[in-house]
Amino acid sequence: MxxxxxxxxxxxxxxxxxxxxxxxxxxxxxxxxxxxxxxxMFRFPQLPAGRVRQVLHPAGSGKVSVVAHRGGGHDAPENTIAAIRLASKNGASGVELDLEFSADGVPILMHDDSVDRTTNGSGPLSQLRFAELGKLDAAAKHRLRDKFTGEKIPTLEQAVEECIKLQLSIYFDVKGHPDEAAAALSALYNKHPVLYNSSIVCSFEPKVVYKMRQTDPQVVTALTHRPWSLSRFGDGSPRYSSPWKHHWLTLMDIVLDWAHHHVLWKLCGISAFLVQKNFVSHDYVQYWSQRGVEVVAWTVNNGVEKQHYQELLKISYITDSLVEDCDPHY
Structure with a gap:
């Protein structure tokens, strides 16, 4: 109770x-x-703290984990095997990987719902079968594309097997498709039980996290959140020019934020809360610590910020680069 x-x-x-x-x-x-x-009646209990620490602090209790965002999208083409390997080489504790699906239902790594931004192809994933995706160059739009020419879009299983081999923890970022994602991830956990102690399922959508706990209550989970995300872009500028729409969504943001901090986290029984870095403070970390939840900040992209989170706040963080400063990422 x-x-x-x-x-x-x-x-x-x-x-x-x-x-x-x-x-x-x-x-x-x-x-x-x-x-x-x-x-x-319907909440899921939080998992034992000891197992959660194994996932969030693979280097040992109290050690800050550095997680490569999308595998380290500044250093290598995001969500690729090359990025995973380079993140490991550069000292990452783990990688954050985005789960999406091809038109024929194959779980793949992709952040967007289309291939336009990152590949030499065009079109929504909902219209592209995996055989078609396999012909694309996942490095085509990357700043270091000449170094990674021909890199492929990996399946979820290929990425997981590479992470297990390299002993990297995995943050599965699920964009949607709660039923399909839960089924695909559950199959992987059954095939690779080591994932129970080395991975966490995260999403901006509480229904995704809840469905994952329904499918397998032993999976470590986290909610991802950025306050004011409905009414404003990451840099703080309004999403909509209409004053009425802006004020309405601002109100919805307040309700959503309240729900995350008072109801949704408890209903889902999460073990971590992934929050946009600008909203993290010592008091905020303490707020969640008192509830048995760890805070992970994203996306921390310059040396001063990394030092702040590592030495002062002593919390794990997600970054686009393991080797140099790069542009802010909201």
Whole structure:
């Protein structure tokens, strides 16, 4: 059952909001009780701290992990075997890899839902079979394309096997397709049990994380979050020129942020919270630590920031480059 000590403010807020809406203490109490019962019945428990530490701190307890974003997309073509190998060579503790699917349902590494930005091809993944994807050059748009010419889009399994061989931890970033992703990842965990102690499934979408826990409750999971993501771009500029739409989505951002910090994390039973670096502070790390959740910052791309997270905050971080400063990534 839930411990009420940390939840008094949550249920008090729900009760007050319900009271203002219904003007009935009885209905407010019923609604608040229903929320409590829902969380108590359908939440997933957090996994043992010892196993979580194995995943998040493969070098040992208390050691800060440096995770290569998309395999280290500044140093090599993102989400490729070449990136994974170079990240290992450059000292990464692990790699963050993006899971997508070809038109014929093959799990692959790709961040976008199309191949236009990173390859010499064009078109949405939903219209490209894996045989067609296999003909593309995954290094075509990279700044070091001459060095990595001909690099292929890997399958999820190829990438996982390479990471296991190199003893890298894996952050599986799932963009969507909750049912398909959970099935594909579950099959990999069954085939490679070492993943239970060396990988974590992350997503911006709580339904993806919840579905993963439903499919296999023993998988370590994390929610990924950037405050104000609905109303603003990563650099803080508004997404929409319409004042009405901007203000409405700002309100939705507040609700979403509240839900992440008070309901969704507990419902999913997450072990880590991946948050955009600009919102991380000592107090924020403490907030999650008191709830048994570790904070991982993304995307940390210059030396001063890396030193700050490593030496002052002492938390793991995700970076685009293991070897040099590079542009901010939101």
């Amino acid at each position: 839930l411990q009420l000590g940390d939840e008094v403010s949550l249920y008090s807020v729900v009760f007050v909001v319900a009271l203002l809406a219904t003007r009935s203490p009885v209905w407010s109490g019923v609604l608040t009780s229903c929320l409590y019962l829902f969380l108590a």
